[in-house]
Amino acid sequence: MSLAPRVVLVHRTTEYEELVARHGTHGQAAFFLRSRGRDIGEVAERSRRDRRALAEVASKVPLTWRQASVERADLDRFLFAPEDVVVVVGQDGLVANVAKYLSGQPVVGINTDPVRNPGVLVRHGVPDAPKLLAAAADDGTPFEELTMVEAVADDTQRLVALNEIYLGAAGHQTARYRLGHEDDGGVVESQASSGVLVGTGTGASGWLRSVWQERSSALPLPGASESRLLWFVREAWPSPATGTSLVAGELAAPARLRLTVESDRLVAFGDGMESDAMELTWGQTVRLGVAGVRLRLVG
Incomplete structure (x- = not known):
């Protein structure tokens, strides 16, 4: 009996989360940004959009599959398995961040913010996740193999x-x-x-x-x-x-x-x-x- 694929969701801490962690509260982070001519509302909304996208992609993983999640800062301590399907939810650079830790596992790139992200490596939207997961688990799927x-x-x-x-x-x-x-x-x-x-x-x-x-x-x-x-x-x-x-x-x-x-x-x-x-x-x-x-x- 073959082992069911494991989807590994790769993401990164958002700018809003980093600001709140550094300054302690939403209000203090807002004050810090105002002093530099920025509005925390737009930063917070981007964070909510990223987190919604991550949750939605997670919900589209087949129920019979296993699932794990890893933040960018923890990639060097995460053990990827040969049967993993790696789903990067975020920016193009996040694909490059995870690539060095892989050994041939298929990678799916989901762009959470097409207005800001070029989409060179995260080429797909959240609605495409089900068909991309199915393709990644299919041995007959032709992958684009990028030189490293x-x-x-x-x-x-x-x-x-x-x-x-x-x-x-x-x-x-x-x-x-x-x-x-x-x-x-x-x-x-x-x-x-x-x-x-x-x-x-x-x-x-x-x-x-x-x-x-x-x-x-x-x-x-x-x-x-x-x-x-x-x-x-x-x-x-x-x-x-x-x-x-x-x-x-x-x-x-x-x-x-x-x-x-x-x-x-x-x-x-x-x-x-x-x-x-x-x-x-x-x-x-x-x-x-x-x-x-x-x-x-x-x-």
């Missing part, structure tokens, strides 16, 4: 991200390292910079695109499902000991970018989650490239 990026250190630390991985100094100060491709004959360059950004086609709508546009890069941006990444060195500094000849490129699977740390401490984090960073120290090597796992997005 990974960083693997020589001490077995591993980091996976949907949009991009940033590697540099904590606090975004000067990072020192040696950089090179593993398949280019061993060309390596010592660098001092503001860090290295390696991004996917999904990330090409965010930070990666910003750097790409600033550089007026001729490299074509990858598609979301394409097994190709772009990388950029941010603000490389030329000196007698450091160069600027290797500052951008692409990585088609299985190619890897190799970086050896020459600072006391560097960090690597994915999709803006600095609180969940991989720490590296002098002499360590990290390799960055297309991840072996992909995000399976329904619809």
